[in-house]
Amino acid sequence: MDPDEVVRLVEELKISTCHEEEQTLTIDTDALQIGEQRTGSCLVAKIFSPKAINREAVISHLPRILQAIKHIEICSVGDNLFILDFKSLQDRKQAFSGGPWNIFRNLIVFRELCGLQNVTAMNFDTMPIWIQCYNLPLVLMHKDFLQKLGSQLGDVEEIDTRENGFSMGKFARLRVRLDLRQPLKKHIRLKIQSGQEDVFVLLSYERLPDFCHNCGIIGHSFRDCENSWLEKGKLTYDSWLKAPLRGSGPKAKYPNSPPS
Template sequence: MDPDQIARLVHEIKLSNPEDHKITIFYYDLKLGEERVAYCLAARVIAVKAINKEIIRAQIPRIMQFMGKVNIEFVGNNTFIFDFALKVDRIRALREGPWNFFQDLIVFKVLTGLEGPQSVNYDEISIWLQCHNIPVAFLNKPTLENTGAQIGMVEKLDGGVSGSFLGWYARMRIRINITEPLKIFIRVGTEKSEGDVILLITYERLPDLCYQFGVIGHTFWNCGVNESKMEFVAWMRESAADSKGRGRSPPPKPSSPNTNNTAIVVHEWGSEATRPTYK
């Protein structure tokens, strides 16, 4: 059955027959299932086309270099259940993403005991990004957290080898919604009104996306738009970096940034800030 049809039917039955034919699962039986789920992850390949499940089974272990065995079961709609032999592989799949399968994004999600793989929300991922053209005065924890919050939920800041956050750019891990356009810059002002600063945003290990709309999951080839109208540019895709590699130069500035992106006002040296939107 189609996953959308299943979801619709389940919703209708819950509304029309709230208590009919209800059974109770005993704690011991449920615990057995929860122990198995603790070694599993739900995964979805974010792509327009249908993904060949046999290629997934053959290539994913090679791409991700698991230490132990993993069974991969196809459950429809480019969605899979990964059953890991080793918890270390499960943890790595969650923490070291985003993962790409031939430039298509793979989203891994934790399953709960009462949750099916088709009902999981695959719209959010965690990703490392870099803020370039950033003043030294902004390179402190409160200001970086405030800045990162304009893109998504800040999960981690990279302080560099010394832990001082100093470098050519700031690096942070952010949880973003992949159904929304990616931000490629943030306009920042200070209380002293010394002029605005444009922070350029690049994303590490970013899969293919639409450079017209800035959305992950399809490319401009799927949109059929004119390349000359693309607002999002290739420099927003950054190679993976670590704390020791933060001395690189920033990418070139965009010629005409979209003024609809977020703007913030930052107090001197990262104290609490208000966030009006510039027009």
Template structure:
């Protein structure tokens, strides 16, 4: 009988069978636990095979280079907890993501409530998304926020001192639903005249993804989809590809 079965059994017992009344956790202990959990992230490496846990802990610790340290613990499978010692280190790691290991995305989540691992879905990840082929008329902060909202929940927008975009593309920080295929483009009627403008999306720090269905939780060879790729000019052309990976911000 595993721990979940035991907990379920205990829940169904009467108070007398549970060896006394319900006990209230001491307030100071709770405050300490809440503070500790506020510095904790949980990450899941979206890879079908089990990673080398020791190698992951060693490599990710070096990549992040946090100032005051982080304790990394293996939970189950490819899921790990990251206990930071400083909130600035945690915020920097989150803001510089997404992160990957062995070319697979590390989906990160904060614990909520009591913080059970089972309650985490790893459904979302934050990306800087580059929005290309945007007409000059739309190079404003407000329109950038509107377009970002078509991709996901907008967390931040990037622009010059005026707030307007002055480069060859826009950048928005978006919380992306990774349980759905990546969006490749946006189709927008800008002037309300029925004319469609196609705006291309590219994702910064994008790890391996499926070229057939656009999901980030498996590679093309692992895709369960049976549909054949479309044929363009006599050649097989998958709907997704490396072109979804954006160059860095410095290339703007």
């Protein structure tokens, strides 16, 4: 049975008035604990693509992409949805905390299994990503301000500063949980209260997978874009949103004036 069909039937059962005598079973904590020990080595992976990716190809390529040292047992549980059982907890940690990963140019979003959560009903709308912030005045490259800056983009999970809470270098670096349903932001305008010119903080995303250069959303190409708020053919997003390797500076020059 298709996973979506299972979800639909269960929802119908919840709201229907049942005239039959139901068979019920109370779950004890032992049953949960045994299961949680077993699933502690697993992650659930969702591949962001409007098309169904070949399952065998995913199962074959994913361990190499994740740079796994030991074997990963991979099981398909729906379109672009997989359960990964890691033989090495270090491999699991690297897959979950590293990334973003992509396969065949499509983003992979990981979730941990938690309690009685149903794999097919999991939410994959957000994921953390490291963002490099350029053109930020050095005086503002401290943890308090970077927290405020990052909160304009999503939930801030980590700020890369030195022990004294300051960041020094060409850019500040934040790990922020982004809403994947929203377009990537290209910049943040800082309004300076003293009447000085506004500052444009330019954003560059590390390990950014392919995204739509029409609407800025990850998960489809501009050829498949169904968002109509921008005129097709006028692509406003460019590859400079993809951050270069750390320390090597942007590959492409930003425009003199950030786009509005």
